[in-house]
Amino acid sequence: MKDVAGMEIPGFDDVLAAEARIRPYIHRTPVLTSSHLNALTGAELFFKCENFQKAGAFKVRGACNAVFGLDEAQAARGVATHSSGNHALSLAYAAGRRGIPCHVVMPHTAPEAKKEAVRGYGGVITECEPSTSSREAVFAGVATRTGAEFVHPYNDPRVIAGQATCSRELLEQVEGLDTVIAPIGGGGMVSGTCLTVSSIAPGVDVFAAEPKAADDAFRSLRAGHIIADDAPETVADGLKVPLKDLTWHFVSRHVTDILTAEEDQIIAAMKLVWKRMKIVMEPSSAVPLAVILANPGLFRGRRIGVVVTGGNVDLDRLPWMKG
Template sequence: MYIPTYEDMLEAHERIKPHIRQTPVRESDYLNQLTGAKLFFKCENFQEPGAFKVRGASNAVFGLDEEQAKLGVATHSSGNHASCLSYAAMKRGIPCNVVMPKTAPQAKKDTVARYGGKITECEPSTTSREETFAKVQAETGGDFVHPYNDPRVIAGQGTCARELVEQTGGLDMVVAPIGGGGMISGTCLTLATLAPETQVIAAEPEQADDAYRSFKAGHIIADDAPKTVADGLLVPLKDLTWHFVSNHVTEIYTASDAEIIDAMKLIWKHVRVVAEASSAVPLAIILKNKDAFADKRVGVILTGGNVDLDKLPWMAG
């Protein structure tokens, strides 16, 4: 197992800069007052495909040699990695095949299709996802770009924390959502060298809390098909992301779906940006555990903004 390094992150940043946006950092006086902390929201929802995952996807796609690139790339994803990999592949002009759960939001499927990704649907479980993907990859020969358990992806995601530290002049903590752990791992990778005094806090839905339980148990615990409004956080940790979580994360907090929806509304209203439920989990856990964040400078990574506007979680029915 290759563990990506800080130098890998720096190389990734140079490789992907022409293909991503340096996203802005937003503040809200109201949310600072509400939480008792000074919050800096890193708006990865402003990336062209609407999510941070374009960083890792672009690093993988543009790092391929010409021979492998001809066969394209392939992955499985509940949405944002699929759309971001499709986007990066489109920019390089190579094929992209993605396996998505049939329950994935239509907005995310539409985004994949818009960027030229070819979708194969599977049942909404990790088992079905991986079995279906094995068939697709055998047929296409595309380079497997795992949504998070891939050194190239983790190095790419780590570029977000580098920008955040440089944009804010230093932080006491950085909080990011955790599902499979790609963003958290990239954050750990970067901060361990760039700002070792900065704590890394992971935020997880209560209804998909396998990372929290893994963290407390000291080994990976995987759920096969959890259900939560935070649809981007349904997958379990793997060996590579567990390495970073177990060695560098300070704490994992959880929030209920109701708390996540409330936080999502607050971000829309007071940060004035479109954030999906998964990216609202950090604010939800900050509001729930105010004492842990009081008087701290806290970076909050808004990981994505791909929502189905006809099916917002606070709408009846």
């Protein structure tokens, strides 16, 4: 079926195919719990820890599915993308495992830890200004020069099918969930979650969590069409990009609601997890917990799967540090 901007809408068969294709290259990540956070929220929280994933983020799932699904002729030209960080380093990881070139366009403001990871996996970085329009314009030049296969960070059926394997694992690992919540920027993880949940657990609610300072998905859902901000400013650097046609297809049809959190709430939630659970999560990953804490009446009594999307942080510039 091709009815979203000429792209195939992935189905659950694509998720199963992705699961088999990427299995040698990813971790089946653990689910962790915290009695302290359960008491604090009045809910049962099950954290799906993609911060322990290969390359430190869930995006390696979609990247591996795209890279290892290429035929030999496509692979020989390499792959290319634009990304604020986690998709870039995940695509570089996947390309390195297949032994093909990887070209990425990244904002010059992207965390150094993410840039270092891209280079460590063999990726070649071209920097751009921190806006959607700049990254897309610079990328057009890179794509023309290299002839590499474009693997969009989220608006790609191969990527969405790969991300959907995360929630499939979660539903196998935890019985009786009634809610799954994940951060939303461009909507790749949320779209994959919608795909899996609507296919095998349609009674489970899917919530998306977004920074108030970059709330274009929140406003899009209420307006009934995509609203795209070009260069929002938020500590959650992975959530600055807008929805696109394919992710909007899933978000508009299957997301129960999108809720937002203020910057100080995001930082406090991130610090709380570091302190109480002793795990490293990046600011984007803290937005779901921030939303749960800000809406206790909505989530109290629920069994909630919380997707911790990544743990790639600049340890010298943690958001609660002064100066």
